[in-house]
Amino acid sequence: MTENAAFPVSESAAREAVTRAHRTEWARIVAGLTRRFGDLGIAEEAAAEAFATAVARWPADGVPPNPGAWLTTTAGRKAIDRLRREKRRGEVEQEASMWYDDSPPEPVGAIEDERLRLIFTCCHPALAMETRVALTLRMVGGLTVPEIARAFLVRETAMEQRITRAKAKIRTARIPYRVPAAEDLAVRVDGVLAVLFLVFNEGYLTTGAGPDPVRHELTAEAIRLTRLIRSLLPGDGEVAGLLALMLLTEARRAARISASGDLVTLGEQNRGAWDASLIAEGHRLVRERLASGVAPGRYQILAAINAVHTSAREARDTDWSQIVALYDRLVRVDPSPIVALNRAVAVAELDGPEVALATVDRLEPALAGYHAFHVARAEFLRRLGRGDESREAYDRAIALAANPAEAAHLTRRRDQLG
Amino acid sequence: MQYLISVIDDGTGLASDEEQAAIDVFNEGLKAGGHWVFAGGLGGPDTGTTIDNRNGAGLITDGPFVETKEYLIGFWIIEAPDLDVALKLAAEGSRACHRKTEVRPFL
Known part of the structure; x- marks a missing residue:
């Protein structure tokens, strides 16, 4: 694994490189391994091992010129080692070729990305909602089981069990690893967005008994994953709508809790504390959807409502007639x-x-x-x-x-x- | 890959003529699509007899092994490449026989 020329770097620089690679490469590596070996569990373990190896070796050996390729190769070897040890490589690969649908991709007008398959599998409707959330955060988001357990205030063993059970069901009941057919795509994308919205909302207005009123790690993760889906399905209006809605909500985070820990309502917030760049990005997305001329769905309307709120310099400048008109549209959709x-x-x-x-x-x-x-x-x-x-x-x-x-x-x- | 589609009844009783006709159409579709393995309707729980011969005692009890409000009233065994296809067929079957269905993989 030293065939790539690399420069020795400081311990902290190496760690940062691993963190960065984890953010950008985790889902791609898990997705690629799942496709190759047909098993989410093996993919997850091998990917985790590869990152652990990077943590151990990059400080001494240097950061490889292409960290993603290095991690992919290493993870592939780890998976094969693991299968050899378990002497079931042939068996699993044979199973995988049956399970993995190799037919040409449906014409969804999107780049066929492995990560999309992974997302749709994790958000499959045959899994309970809380399971979809946990599985998506683990397999696509790369959060560790203890991190997910902490975020949802459940015991680690319970979360581990939930994820293990889900992997077993995916394998045994053969939940397919593919992007749904064109006629099912809208409904299934809706299901994915529901998972991400739930993660975001749990972060934004947590219902758990924990001390933190806002869980930034959950809102940040939801936004990151929604950005990923947006990059994979750029033409989907509801994906854009949900991203805009999250950005316009997240933009107000700093103004939303007072120094003494009270919630500050929209009307009372210090608008100068809002994040202008998130608002600008959210507004851009809302304008893009308006320009498309396609009838908006639920998330797009909610985003538009938030765009009106965040366009007002002061609370009293809010264009309430436009907000009521948008709610009238929303009532028709929902x-x-x-x-x-x-x-x-x-x-x-x-x-x-x-x-x-x-x-x-x-x-x-x-x-x-x-x-x-x-x-x-x-x-x-x-x-x-x-x-x-x-x-x-x-x-x-x-x-x-x-x-x-x-x-x-x-x-x-x-x-x-x- | 084979799946069991269980048909769950909550006391509605036997299928009506209309339901039976819809089930026949669904069955024809299963055969035409290469999904058909086997299917059958069952008598209700009160036609059941439980036998416990684990110790060789051959204990016979009148009735189901557990009384429930919902119970198995019929099933399909189908051939499907994955759960998505099985769920689609189970949804069609549920509509045809006008009852809930449950899908489980054979191991």
Whole structure:
């Protein structure tokens, strides 16, 4: 493995090179090995071994001129060593050739990238949602099992078990390693985006019992993976929409939690603390989708709503009529009570709290157990001067809020009622 | 690769004539597509008899080994290259017989 000429570098430079290679090459290596050996487990272990070897050797031997190629070759050897040791190479390769679909790629208008197969396999609808999330973070994102366990506040052994079980099901039930056929692609891309959105939201407004109201590692990972999918499916409007939505949300992160750990609502945020370059990128994506003239899906509409919010210099400059119009479109695409609730919050700004309260009260049967329903009622009642009812609504919201920063914010709002 | 598609019933009873006709059409499709291996409908759980001869005692009990609200009422064994194809067929089968289905691989 020293055939590549390399320059000796400092320990820290070597480590940084490994980290960088891990970020850019992990998914590609796992995907390539999965294709070659037809087994996710072997691919995962061999890739991990190759990176461990790099950590051990690059400081002494130097960083190879093409780290990706070095890692790919090393991982391939590790996989073969492993199979030889287990004396089942022939068996597995034979199985693999049956399992792996070698037919020419469907005309999806996209570059046929190994990583796409990997993503679609990890996000297969035959796997439970939490399993898809864990598997995607491990196989595509390259997070370690302890990292994923920590992020979702479950025990490491439980997370290990979840991933092991998923790999066994993929192998035994033969979940295929391929990009879905053209007629299934839209639905399956939707499934992938749902996984990434869930990862992002868990990072952005974590529901777990941990001390951190925002888990930056999860939002960052979700954005990174969505960027990857965008590079693989550049023509997909919803992929662009989800990326824009994440960027425009992430841009406000620094302004969203106060020094004392309270949630700061959009209207109260210091807009100077927003990340201008993320906002510019998000706006660019939204404009690109508008220019396409194709009817937008859910993520694109949500991104457009966030684009309107982030275009306002001050909260009072917000173009609420445009936001309500976008929510009207969203209701047609997704007629869920939660969308109706969010629409009502925008309506309150446009038509006043009385109209909004009447709308929201009709949603009670569906949303009585959802904290945001009670938050909206509390805010409308407050503006209508109905303090006692407002306080009651805050109490219910606080009892239901799972995020510590949000609970702190609501408590403060309630106590301001006097 | 072979899969078992179990048909799950929750007390609806036997297939109606309409369901039977749809099942026949589905079966023809399985045969034409090279997926057909075997299929069958079963009597309900109350027609079952449980036999425990693990110790050679030949203990016979009237009824299913476990009482459940949902139970197996029929099955298809199909040939399919992977789970995606099996799931598509199971979805068609579910629609044809108007019952839930479960897909499991043979080992």
